[in-house]
Every structure is written in C-alpha cells, then in structure tokens.
Amino acid sequence: MHTYTDPIEVDDLVVSYGSVTALNGLSLRIGAGTVIGVLGPNGAGKTTLVKVLSTLLRPTGGTARVMGHDVVRDPLPVRLAIGLAGQYAAVDQELTGRENLEMVGRLHRLPRAEARRRAGEVLERFDLTGAADRRVGTYSGGMRRRLDLAAGLTGRPPVLLLDEPTTGLDPRSRQELWTIVDELRNAGTTVLLTTQYLEEADRLAQRIAVIDSGTVLAEGTPAELKAGIGTDILRVRLREPSTLDAAAPLLADLAAAGTAVVPDRSAGELTIRVSRPDASAEALRRLDGRSLRVAAIQLTQPSLDDVFLSLTGHATAGPAPAEESR
Amino acid sequence: MTIATTRTGRQRLTPVAVLRDSQVLVARQLRKTLRRPTYIVFSFVQPVIFVLLFRYIFGGAIDTGETAYVNYLMPGIIVQTAIFGALVTGLGLTEDLGSGVVDRLRSLPIARSAVLLGRTVADLVINVFTLLVMTVVGLLVGFRPGRPIWSLAAAFLLVLAFSFVFSWISAWIGLSVRNPETAQSAGFIWVFPLTFASSAFVPIDGMPGPVRAFAEHNPVTLVVDAVRGLTLGEPAPAVSRVLIWLAALLLVFVPLAVRAFRRA
Numbered sequence: 001m002h003t004y005t006d007p008i009e010v011d012d013l014v015v016s017y018g019s020v021t022a023l024n025g026l027s028l029r030i031g032a033g034t035v036i037g038v039l040g041p042n043g044a045g046k047t048t049l050v051k052v053l054s055t056l057l058r059p060t061g062g063t064a065r066v067m068g069h070d071v072v073r074d075p076l077p078v079r080l081a082i083g084l085a086g087q088y089a090a091v092d093q094e095l096t097g098r099e100n101l102e103m104v105g106r107l108h109r110l111p112r113a114e115a116r117r118r119a120g121e122v123l124e125r126f127d128l129t130g131a132a133d134r135r136v137g138t139y140s141g142g143m144r145r146r147l148d149l150a151a152g153l154t155g156r157p158p159v160l161l162l163d164e165p166t167t168g169l170d171p172r173s174r175q176e177l178w179t180i181v182d183e184l185r186n187a188g189t190t191v192l193l194t195t196q197y198l199e200e201a202d203r204l205a206q207r208i209a210v211i212d213s214g215t216v217l218a219e220g221t222p223a224e225l226k227a228g229i230g231t232d233i234l235r236v237r238l239r240e241p242s243t244l245d246a247a248a249p250l251l252a253d254l255a256a257a258g259t260a261v262v263p264d265r266s267a268g269e270l271t272i273r274v275s276r277p278d279a280s281a282e283a284l285r286r287l288d289g290r291s292l293r294v295a296a297i298q299l300t301q302p303s304l305d306d307v308f309l310s311l312t313g314h315a316t317a318g319p320a321p322a323e324e325s326r
Numbered sequence: 327m328t329i330a331t332t333r334t335g336r337q338r339l340t341p342v343a344v345l346r347d348s349q350v351l352v353a354r355q356l357r358k359t360l361r362r363p364t365y366i367v368f369s370f371v372q373p374v375i376f377v378l379l380f381r382y383i384f385g386g387a388i389d390t391g392e393t394a395y396v397n398y399l400m401p402g403i404i405v406q407t408a409i410f411g412a413l414v415t416g417l418g419l420t421e422d423l424g425s426g427v428v429d430r431l432r433s434l435p436i437a438r439s440a441v442l443l444g445r446t447v448a449d450l451v452i453n454v455f456t457l458l459v460m461t462v463v464g465l466l467v468g469f470r471p472g473r474p475i476w477s478l479a480a481a482f483l484l485v486l487a488f489s490f491v492f493s494w495i496s497a498w499i500g501l502s503v504r505n506p507e508t509a510q511s512a513g514f515i516w517v518f519p520l521t522f523a524s525s526a527f528v529p530i531d532g533m534p535g536p537v538r539a540f541a542e543h544n545p546v547t548l549v550v551d552a553v554r555g556l557t558l559g560e561p562a563p564a565v566s567r568v569l570i571w572l573a574a575l576l577l578v579f580v581p582l583a584v585r586a587f588r589r590a
Contacts, residue, residue, distance in 0.1 A: 090430040107434045107436050108435065109329075
C-alpha cells in the first residue's frame with residue numbers, strides 16, 4: 001500500500017505516441033502548498049505532463065499520483081482533488097459566467113445551493129461580478145481566461161494545474177493572474193504551472209523544474225538553479241577607456257576556469273565570469289593599487305535565461321506573442 | 327452518497343450520481359441550443375423546403391397508387407428530419423472538443439458517459455419540438471393520418487427512438503473525425519444515400535436492381551414503412567422488428583461512441 005507523502009508524485013513517466021516520445025522518464029515531487037513552475041520550450045512535454053496529471057491521457061509507462069491516488073488506477077479521487085485551467089479558455093460561450101461556474105461546481109459534486117454560493121464567491125474574487133450574468137461570448141479574452149481559471153477553482157481543489165495560463169494574455173491580465181496565483185499559494189493550494197517564460201517562473205514559483213525532450217534537466221529553487229551555473233557576472237567600467245588594456249591583465253586570474261576577461265572598448269567596460277564571492281572587492285583593491293579609476297562596478301547573478309541556456313543549449317521562446325484571436 | 331468504494335479499493339460513482347450529472351449536462355446543452363435562435367430556425371428551414379419541394383413540385387410525378395402522395399411523403403420527411411436533427415450531436419461534440427470544453431468535462435469527477443448522455447438526450451428533447459413543428463407543417467399541406475391517436479403517438483415515439491439511435495451514430499462519427507467541417511461532410515456522405523435510397527420519398531419498386539436491394543434492407547425504409555403503417559394503416563413491418571433493429575444499433579454504437587470519447 002502506498003503511503004501518502006506529497007500532493008504530486010511523478011515517477012519515471014513515459015508517454016509515447018507512435019514513434020514520438022513526449023515524456024521520457026520524467027520524475028518530479030511537489031510538496032504541499034508549493035507553486036512549482038515547469039519551464040520548457042514548445043514540445044518539451046509540459047502539456048503532456050498536465051494531461052497525465054489531470055487524467056486526460058494514460059501514460060505509456062511509469063506512475064503519477066495526485067494526493068496519493070494513482071491517475072490511471074483510481075482516477076475519480078484524482079479528479080475530485082484537481083482544478084484544471086489552461087491556455088484555451090474552456091468555457092461555454094452561450095452560457096453566462098455564473099452559469100458556467102455553477103455547472104462546474106455541481107459537476108464537482110457540490111449541492112445546488114453550495115454550487116450557487118461558491119460561484120458567486122469565485123466571481124467576486126476574480127472581479128467578474130459585474131459581468132456574471134452576461135454571456136461569455138461578450139467577454140474580452142482576458143475576462144474569458146479569468147473565468148476559465150475561476151472554473152478551475154470552483155470545486156476548491158487542493159491541487160491546481162495551470163497549463164501556460166498566461167500565454168497570449170495582455171500584460172495587465174497577466175499581472176492580475178500572477179496576483180491570483182500568489183493568493184492561492186498563501187491559502188495553501190499546491191499549484192503546478194507550465195510556462196515558456198522564465199520571468200514568470202521566477203516571479204511566481206518557489207520551485208522550478210526545467211524540462212526538455214520529456215525529462216527534467218534541473219529542479220530546485222530559482223536561487224539554487226542560478227547558483228548551479230556557478231559563476232556570477234562582474235562588470236567593471238573604467239573612467240578612462242584608454243586604461244582598459246592595463247586593467248585587463250590585473251583581473252585575469254579572477255575569471256572562472258575556462259573563461260576570460262572580455263573587454264568592450266566602446267563602453268570602456270570589462271566583463272568577467274567570476275566564482276569568488278569577494279570578486280568585486282578584490283577587483284577594486286587591485287585597480288585602486290595601480291591608480292586605475294573605476295567609474296562603476298556591478299556584480300550580477302545569472303538570470304534564469306542563462307540557466308536555461310546552459311542546461312538546454314538553446315534559448316527559450318522570444319517575447320510573449322500578442323493576444324491570439326480566437 | 328454519490329461515491330462508492332469498490333472491493334478493490336477504487337472509488338467510483340453510483341448510478342444516482344451518473345443520472346444527476348447527466349441531468350446537469352442536459353440542462354447545459356438545452357440552454358446552449360436555445361440561445362442560438364438562428365440555429366433553431368435553420369433546423370426547420372431545410373425540412374420545410376423539402377416538404378414544399380416534394381409536395382408541390384416532384385409529387386405530381388410520383389405514383390403512390392391509392393395513397394395520396396402527401397400522406398405517403400410526410401412519414402418519410404419526418405424520419406429524414408429526425409436524422410438531420412441527430413447529425414447535430416456529432417457536430418456539437420467536435421465543437422466542444424476543439425474549444426477545450428471536453429477536456430474540462432473529462433477532468434471533472436463525473437462519468438464519461440454522462441457527457442454523451444447529456445448531449446444525446448438534449449438533442450432528443452430539441453427533436454421533439456422539431457418533429458411537432460414538422461407534423462403541423464404536414465397537416466397544413468394536407469397530410470391526413472387516418473389512424474387513432476394511440477397509433478399516431480406510437481409512430482411519434484418510434485421516430486424519436488430512431489433519432490436517439492442516430493444521435494449515437496453521429497456522436498461516434500464526430501468523435502472519430504474530431505473536426506467540425508469533416509464531421510459535417512462525413513455526415514452528409516452517409517445521410518443522403520440512406521434517406522434517398524429508401525422508401526422515404528418514392529416507392530422502391532421503381533428503383534433499379536442494386537439500388538432497390540439496398541433500399542429494401544435500409545433501416546430507414548424499415549422505420550418509414552412502420553410509421554406509414556401506424557399513421558395510414560398500410561401494410562407494414564411489425565413494430566417489434568423495428569425496435570429490435572434499433573436496440574441492436576444502440577448496442578453497437580453506444581460502446582463505439584464511448585470508446586471514441588475516451589480516445590478523443
């Protein structure tokens with residue numbers, strides 16, 4: 001008998017369609033009340049993972065459990081425990097916002113009066129009360145997406161699965177959605193959200209799993225992943241650009257193994273990948289000793305973009321596409 | 327209680343829960359359909375045009391012996407309308423698949439069959455109204471069924487049962503092809519031969535050999551003839567034979583539709 005540990009437990013999950021392998025031995029554990037960001041490019045297997053966890057797709061191999069229930073063997077309690085929202089606003093256009101939510105509430109096995117009360121509550125929280133009795137066909141794209149997320153929450157699920165919830169949203173709607181995810185986390189909901197955007201994962205998630213080609217390449221807190229790259233970036237701008245060539249050799253041994261000091265003559269700036277925590281103080285001391293005057297010095301952590309690039313060997317998606325017309 | 331635990335420790339829904347979910351989904355579908363008034367109007371336009379076309383244009387050239395052509399025609403048109411009404415089931419399901427609504431429904435703690443039952447039963451309810459309207463249109467153009475009211479009611483129920491069976495066939499096709507445009511053309515590909523190569527519009531005696539053989543074994547012919555028997559008192563196949571046919575079709579196509587739904 002399996003003993004319950006984490007809300008989401010995925011072990012060695014494999015999903016293949018014919019000759020295409022969408023998930024290739026993916027394993028992941030997500031603790032209660034955590035927001036985990038599953039980060040990866042298109043085709044990495046993010047949506048497939050969400051489909052398996054929401055019982056829409058049977059895996060070819062491995063196991064997945066939600067709140068201790070196997071998604072294949074015992075799907076009903078899994079469906080009772082989850083809320084699903086995604087990049088397609090899966091709501092009925094001809095029904096009003098309230099009717100959509102009441103229906104989902106009833107199908108989540110709430111009694112009629114409770115479903116009605118809960119729908120009103122969720123509409124209020126998502127700032128849709130004013131539009132509650134209008135048909136969804138008249139809603140804007142952002143409102144529809146909020147209603148979709150509201151539908152995912154109507155049954156008060158302890159686990160929420162969000163498949164690229166902000167893809168195609170305008171910046172304001174995206175910001176609103178982020179606020180809602182923060183509130184959910186504070187209320188103790190376990191949230192798995194997939195995204196192509198590093199910024200979003202960094203902003204929302206306590207843990208990030210970077211996936212590509214159906215496996216987890218790295219998993220940890222954003223800080224751990226950034227630290228995993230091992231080097232910070234030190235930028236030194238000199239007051240006199242002509243002193244660049246004199247300064248560079250002085251800092252050469254601060255550069256991390258296999259890297260070199262990179263001069264940028266037009267900016268009068270040196271860029272060095274460093275691993276010593278005292279690198280900036282040391283650089284200042286040395287330059288000061290030779291009377292080379294420093295205009296600015298900056299030590300930065302690598303971004304998640306750098307993490308992603310170093311793990312996958314390719315960059316993530318470009319900027320968010322404009323809202324698609326549906 | 328709506329959830330029971332099986333001997334193997336799995337949780338499952340009780341039949342009461344499945345019925346309740348189906349009821350919620352029937353109400354959803356009826357609301358959706360009734361809020362597309364243009365859609366309802368169009369569902370009447372085509373059969374009414376067929377009535378006018380055959381009653382006043384082709385009808386004069388069709389010899390139906392002692393039976394007036396309008397009386398011969400109306401059972402055929404009504405059965406054809408029932409089939410067209412059933413085509414909507416498959417189309418609607420492909421639309422829901424495309425919009426992601428089916429994924430939402432399948433992620434909810436409800437029986438898969440409730441989604442299909444919700445759709446087919448709602449379409450059946452809509453068909454009750456469509457067929458009542460067609461009956462009134464028939465009476466207006468001179469249709470005079472001469473049998474007692476219980477016999478006419480039986481004919482009406484038979485047509486409804488037929489439309490329900492065809493809803494499941496149409497659901498299976500829609501869920502297998504998954505795309506509304508394909509479902510639409512796929513629908514017409516099987517519906518036209520089935521309705522025209524039957525006794526719905528013209529007596530099959532005049533058809534050439536192979537077509538006639540097809541028409542004789544066509545379930546549409548069987549149902550149309552049974553309805554003529556019940557409404558006009560003409561010699562007809564036994565109603566029990568028709569019911570066995572319909573039950574057999576249901577036994578084949580309900581599991582096929584549910585399987586296609588699981589895979590879609």
